[in-house]
Amino acid sequence: MNEKYIEVRNISKHFGKVKAVDDISIEIKEGEFFSLLGPSGCGKTTLLRLLAGFEYPTKGDLLIDGIDVTALPPNKRPTNMVFQNYAIFPHINVVKNIQFGLRKLGLTKAENDQRVEEVLSLVKLEGYEERYSNQLSGGQRQRVALARALVRRPKVLLLDEPLGALDKKLRDEMQLELRNLQKSIGITFVFVTHDQEEAISMSDRVAVMNEGKIQQLSQPNELYKNPNNIFVSDFIGETNFLNGKTNEKHGDKIDVAIESLGNFKVDNRLNISANTSDIVCSIRPEAMMISREVQSDWDISLPASIKQTSYYGEMTRFYVEVKGIDQVLTVSSQHFDNQSFQTGECFVSIGLEDIALLEKK
Ligand SMILES: Nc1ncnc2c1ncn2[C@@H]1O[C@H](COP(=O)(O)OP(=O)(O)OP(=O)(O)O)[C@@H](O)[C@H]1O
Ligand SMILES: [Mg+2]
Numbered sequence: 001m002n003e004k005y006i007e008v009r010n011i012s013k014h015f016g017k018v019k020a021v022d023d024i025s026i027e028i029k030e031g032e033f034f035s036l037l038g039p040s041g042c043g044k045t046t047l048l049r050l051l052a053g054f055e056y057p058t059k060g061d062l063l064i065d066g067i068d069v070t071a072l073p074p075n076k077r078p079t080n081m082v083f084q085n086y087a088i089f090p091h092i093n094v095v096k097n098i099q100f101g102l103r104k105l106g107l108t109k110a111e112n113d114q115r116v117e118e119v120l121s122l123v124k125l126e127g128y129e130e131r132y133s134n135q136l137s138g139g140q141r142q143r144v145a146l147a148r149a150l151v152r153r154p155k156v157l158l159l160d161e162p163l164g165a166l167d168k169k170l171r172d173e174m175q176l177e178l179r180n181l182q183k184s185i186g187i188t189f190v191f192v193t194h195d196q197e198e199a200i201s202m203s204d205r206v207a208v209m210n211e212g213k214i215q216q217l218s219q220p221n222e223l224y225k226n227p228n229n230i231f232v233s234d235f236i237g238e239t240n241f242l243n244g245k246t247n248e249k250h251g252d253k254i255d256v257a258i259e260s261l262g263n264f265k266v267d268n269r270l271n272i273s274a275n276t277s278d279i280v281c282s283i284r285p286e287a288m289m290i291s292r293e294v295q296s297d298w299d300i301s302l303p304a305s306i307k308q309t310s311y312y313g314e315m316t317r318f319y320v321e322v323k324g325i326d327q328v329l330t331v332s333s334q335h336f337d338n339q340s341f342q343t344g345e346c347f348v349s350i351g352l353e354d355i356a357l358l359e360k361k
Contacts, residue, residue: 002065005030005188006051006156011060012212013046020046022212023060028190029204030065033182035191037199038209039235044192045084047209048158051190052081064156075104080154082162084192088144090133094125101148119151122181139170146178156188163198175202196236200224208232226269230358233282240285240329245277246357256281256357261300261324266355278360285332287354290318291347298349304329306343316341322348 006028013021020043028034036044049055050062053074062070069077080101088097098116107115120126123143133141142162149157162178163171179202182189193199199206200220207217208231215235216228227233230241247255247263254268258281272279295301304322318331331348 002030003027004063005032005065006190007061007063008047008051009061009063011047011050011057011062013043013050013055014058019212021050021057024212024214026207026214026217028188030188031186033179033189033191033202033204035193035199035203035206036209037193037196037206037235038215039194042209043212044194044209045160048081048160048190048192051156052079052158053077054081078155079158080149080152080156081158082145082149082160084160084164088133088141088148093130093132094120094136094144095129097144098147098151101151105152115151115153119147122150122185123147137170138166139174142166142174146181150185154187156190157182158190158192160192161194162191163193171198178202200236208235210235225356227282227356227358228270229361230280230282233356233358238285238330238332239282240327242281242283242325242327244279244281244357246272246274246279249274254357256355258355259325261302264300264352264355266352266357268357270357270359272357272359276359280358280360282356282358283329283350283354285317285330286315287351288329288331289349290320290331290333290341291349292341292345294347295349299352301347301349303345304348305345306341309342318346320346320348 004027008024008026011021011024012019024047036047038044046055050057053072061068064078095116098119099112102112102115123146125140125143125147128140163174166174175198200223203220205217205219206223208215208223210231216223216232223232223236227236233239242258244256244258247257250265252268253265255263256266257263289295289298302322304320306318306320307328308319310317315332315334319328320331322329
């Protein structure tokens with residue numbers, strides 16, 4: 001496997017004053033499911049269009065499989081794209097839509113037919129050959145769009161929010177399907193989404209983008225557990241931010257005064273300097289424990305009171321006021337249902353290993 005199948009080298013794309021893509025460098029592995037994740041307008045589509053050749057960079061180079069494709073047009077690149085507002089043609093049927101993907105490849109009719117048959121089976125649309133767009137469900141239309149891109153046998157498939165138009169349940173199904181399809185055909189996927197759950201559940205690696213820059217590029221669990229900055233910590237999942245100030249360093253740990261709770265020795269993974277007040281502590285809602293009794297075997301166990309409770313089926317979310325903390329914390333737990341533990345006095349417990357120290361920037 002080529003570890004540097006796609007090499008994006010210091011690529012920028014400016015539209016007038018807008019730096020849609022701002023000096024990005026990434027390497028994508030052969031056969032990888034790679035996602036670009038970020039809020040609307042952060043430059044995801046622009047980066048994908050640069051990979052496809054629909055835009056040319058203001059600066060920087062792009063290599064695919066060792067070949068410099070920076071100046072090549074889309075049809076000279078081993079890529080194909082499924083567009084953000086995917087449209088399949090309404091006036092032609094499924095087969096003709098898929099055949100559209102084969103135009104200008106110069107294949108014989110027999111080769112064409114064989115490819116269409118193969119790809120129909122791959123996306124499970126056998127029996128739907130004659131249907132028109134208005135006779136298909138959203139998920140089926142999405143599969144036609146995929147088939148039309150896959151039938152060219154690209155080495156790299158670029159997908160721009162391909163599941164954005166689907167409802168939640170269908171979306172979940174298609175996520176699994178797409179992931180399985182990618183693994184079975186083994187081609188490299190570059191997948192764009194603004195949905196963090198989708199990105200972390202499907203991808204081998206995720207690049208989190210904001211304002212044209214990569215904020216962090218990691219495996220999904222790393223993004224969740226070890227965010228590099230406040231943006232990533234906030235964007236991936238839910239969290240609580242507590243204010244603090246660092247004191248003395250002790251090797252890879254550091255003393256932190258958290259709110260008015262006192263001093264705690266926590267991991268200093270990002271090597272933040274001593275004696276700085278520009279820091280926050282990020283603590284995930286599910287990392288904290290809520291109980292009626294004090295938990296003396298936890299590092300921190302604080303008296304608190306539950307202000308509000310929301311029941312979500314698989315978990316319950318508690319909004320709690322904790323003595324010494326100047327804001328309402330969100331704690332989530334799978335162990336209580338709505339009836340037994342709704343309001344009143346409680347204890348909130350925290351393990352020091354679950355505190356991620358981040359710099360305000
Ligand atoms: N052709 C263009 N001309 C001028 N500005 C553009 C052009 N294309 C994109 N932009 C700007 O570049 C920035 C990035 O746009 P882009 O479409 O890449 O965002 P995105 O991350 O795909 O957003 P979304 O999630 O909404 O699709 C935006 O500020 C956008 O307005
Ligand atoms: Mg977009």
